[in-house]
Amino acid sequence: xxxxxxxxxxxxxxxxxxxxxxxxxxxxxxxxxxxxxxxxxxxxxxxxxxxxxxxxxxxxxxxxxxxxxxxxxxxxxxxxxxxxxxxxxxxxxxxxxxxxxxxxxxxxxxxxxxxxxxxxxxxxxxxxxxxxxxxxxxxxxxxxxxxxxxxxxxxxxxxxxxxxxxxxxxxxxxxxxxxxxxxxxxxxxxxxxxxxxxxxxxxxxxxxxxxxxxxxxxxxxxxxxxxxxxxxxxxxxxxxxxxxxxxxxxxxxxxxxxxxxxxxxxxxxxxxxxxxxxxxxxxxxxxxxxxxxxxxxxxxxxxxxxxxxxxxxxxxxxxxxxxxxxxxxxxxxxxxxxxxxxxxxxxxxxxxxxxxxxxxxxxxxxxxxxxxxxxxxxxxxxxxxxxxxxxxxxxxxxxxxxxxxxxxxxxxxxxxxxxxxxxxxxxxxxxxxxxxxxx
Amino acid sequence: xxxxxxxxxxxxxxxxxxxxxxxxxxxxxxxxxxxxxxxxxxxxxxxxxxxxxxxxxxxxxxxxxxxxxxxxxxxxxxxxxxxxxxxxxxxxxxxxxxxxxxxxxxxxxxxxxxxxxxxxxxxxxxxxxxxxxxxxxxxxxxxxxxxxxxxxxxxxxxxxxxxxxxxxxxxxxxxxxxxxxxxxxxxxxxxxxxxxxxxxxxxxxxxxxxxxxxxxxxxxxx
Numbered sequence: 001x002x003x004x005x006x007x008x009x010x011x012x013x014x015x016x017x018x019x020x021x022x023x024x025x026x027x028x029x030x031x032x033x034x035x036x037x038x039x040x041x042x043x044x045x046x047x048x049x050x051x052x053x054x055x056x057x058x059x060x061x062x063x064x065x066x067x068x069x070x071x072x073x074x075x076x077x078x079x080x081x082x083x084x085x086x087x088x089x090x091x092x093x094x095x096x097x098x099x100x101x102x103x104x105x106x107x108x109x110x111x112x113x114x115x116x117x118x119x120x121x122x123x124x125x126x127x128x129x130x131x132x133x134x135x136x137x138x139x140x141x142x143x144x145x146x147x148x149x150x151x152x153x154x155x156x157x158x159x160x161x162x163x164x165x166x167x168x169x170x171x172x173x174x175x176x177x178x179x180x181x182x183x184x185x186x187x188x189x190x191x192x193x194x195x196x197x198x199x200x201x202x203x204x205x206x207x208x209x210x211x212x213x214x215x216x217x218x219x220x221x222x223x224x225x226x227x228x229x230x231x232x233x234x235x236x237x238x239x240x241x242x243x244x245x246x247x248x249x250x251x252x253x254x255x256x257x258x259x260x261x262x263x264x265x266x267x268x269x270x271x272x273x274x275x276x277x278x279x280x281x282x283x284x285x286x287x288x289x290x291x292x293x294x295x296x297x298x299x300x301x302x303x304x305x306x307x308x309x310x311x312x313x314x315x316x317x318x319x320x321x322x323x324x325x326x327x328x329x330x331x332x333x334x335x336x337x338x339x340x341x342x343x344x345x346x347x348x349x350x351x352x353x354x355x356x357x358x359x360x361x362x363x364x365x366x367x368x369x370x371x372x373x374x375x376x377x378x379x380x381x382x383x384x385x386x387x388x389x390x391x392x393x394x395x396x397x398x399x400x401x402x403x404x405x406x407x408x409x410x411x412x413x414x415x416x417x418x419x420x421x422x423x424x425x426x427x428x429x430x431x432x433x434x435x436x437x438x439x
Numbered sequence: 440x441x442x443x444x445x446x447x448x449x450x451x452x453x454x455x456x457x458x459x460x461x462x463x464x465x466x467x468x469x470x471x472x473x474x475x476x477x478x479x480x481x482x483x484x485x486x487x488x489x490x491x492x493x494x495x496x497x498x499x500x501x502x503x504x505x506x507x508x509x510x511x512x513x514x515x516x517x518x519x520x521x522x523x524x525x526x527x528x529x530x531x532x533x534x535x536x537x538x539x540x541x542x543x544x545x546x547x548x549x550x551x552x553x554x555x556x557x558x559x560x561x562x563x564x565x566x567x568x569x570x571x572x573x574x575x576x577x578x579x580x581x582x583x584x585x586x587x588x589x590x591x592x593x594x595x596x597x598x599x600x601x602x603x604x605x606x607x608x609x610x611x612x613x614x615x616x617x618x619x620x621x622x623x624x625x626x627x628x629x630x631x632x633x634x635x636x637x638x639x640x641x642x643x644x645x646x647x648x649x650x651x652x653x654x655x656x657x658x659x660x661x
Contacts, residue, residue, distance in 0.1 A: 238520065239540075
């Protein structure tokens with residue numbers, strides 16, 4: 001898709017050139033026609049003067065020299081005539097030794113006849129009958145200065161036209177840029193939207209853009225709404241299923257089943273499976289993923305609460321440190337990020353002896369996240385296995401094996417990569433690379 | 440130890456109450472959020488287990504009203520909505536711990552145990568230790584100098600309360616309020632009998648009597 005600016009410029013130039021050239025040519029042509037008509041009148045008068053100067057002399061027709069203008073006497077003066085009649089041809093003295101051809105037809109003939117000194121002649125041939133003879137008088141005038149004038153005018157006009165065209169283009173560029181500024185602003189806001197720096201587009205836009213911006217805003221709030229609704233519905237579903245499940249779990253471990261250890265074990269195992277599956281799928285379904293372009297996670301605002309919560313859950317003995325640049329915003333949904341970090345840190349806290357560290361840093365292609373603990377760690381050979389099983393990593397401690405499973409779901413939804421490494425603190429480092437959102 | 444359980448699901452509440460009573464807790468049960476706001480503030484509970492999805496008033500609002508009213512009792516929140524965002528909200532509202540449904544009954548009991556100790560500023564160890572005695576809450580027996588001594592349920596409840604409040608004078612009415620739920624008739628003679636049983640098993644000096652004031656736990660001082 002070409003830019004609007006280029007299209008407008010191209011269109012404008014084409015229109016201006018066509019209209020300008022046609023108009024200029026037409027003007028010149030009309031002007032020339034008018035001038036020729038004026039000159040024709042003069043020439044006709046000249047030919048009539050010559051006719052009057054024809055008198056009957058002693059040896060037939062004779063031209064009365066006194067009655068004709070001096071310009072016909074001076075060689076190459078620019079005014080010429082020839083008079084053709086039965087007995088012969090008279091040429092004006094100004095023609096000197098050059099011959100002026102007789103125009104083929106009476107009337108004005110355009111300057112195609114080349115006269116002396118390369119002069120272009122405008123000739124008028126008029127046929128009369130006088131003193132009993134057919135007389136054809138051709139009067140010509142040097143037309144070159146006029147032609148020259150016209151050419152100069154054409155050149156000046158062309159130059160001025162070009163200058164005007166440039167001027168128009170520059171002005172048009174400025175105007176277009178200025179009138180497209182709201183579009184540019186909208187584009188920047190959409191970029192900010194993608195980076196999570198705003199959640200709505202500015203509604204203060206020109207009338208032409210208003211429907212578009214309005215529609216985008218509507219879509220955004222609609223997406224947000226339906227996400228909230230579906231999260232709510234999932235929460236309700238979870239609530240509806242989890243409470244009975246809690247009753248069943250409690251029943252399964254009650255003393256009433258003491259006499260039936262097999263049944264009890266079976267029930268517990270099956271309930272455990274239902275519970276894990278349910279929790280994982282509900283969590284997965286809750287993920288906003290990339291649905292919300294305006295989402296953002298304010299590290300400064302959210303992390304203290306999260307770490308405080310973890311500190312409360314895991315007791316005072318644990319040191320929870322964070323290594324996050326101030327003012328960092330992550331372009332993902334708040335609840336998703338909390339879920340990711342909460343599970344990661346919770347997992348680390350369960351295994352750590354005394355210290356857990358969270359690090360977040362912007363990297364070249366996105367963001368780098370890492371969680372270190374000083375616990376026992378996982379031997380290199382088993383890390384892949386742990387990742388594949390995912391959810392089993394924390395089972396021994398909590399009995400609710402979810403942590404890394406849901407973490408992996410989130411990371412996958414964001415197109416990131418999760419690896420297990422050795423932590424500088426001695427335990428496990430879970431390192432996550434997250435790409436910046438493409439669009 | 441007297442607990443308040445606020446949970447609207449009757450079967451779950453029944454199960455929880457049965458389990459908690461087996462652990463020697465006196466449990467009052469409420470199902471409506473509005474009742475909970477009042478009763479939580481008027482009765483001297485040692486711990487409250489609060490479900491968030493309540494009829495009448497949402498659990499988080501109940502909690503917020505308690506905290507606004509200056510109630511310092513530890514609150515363990517129980518919820519089916521286990522996302523971290525909601526967990527943080529709950530703890531910001533003043534919860535002390537958070538458990539998402541479904542859970543294992545043993546885990547709830549461990550969390551309650553830990554929360555009660557934390558509220559008293561005690562370390563979270565497998566056994567409760569105070570002045571030379573070790574109380575194993577899961578087996579409900581006490582060990583002194585490495586020798587296990589079996590306790591009845593009533594003795595266990597009484598001794599646990601004493602051990603969670605060492606060096607503190609506890610009147611009979613205070614003990615009665617914290618050892619029996621709201622529906623049990625409180626008879627101070629019964630308390631005296633249990634105190635005497637404990638003294639017989641653990642030695643006379645383990646609980647001292649302050650005349651006119653009540654009892655004080657002294658422990659196994661040689």
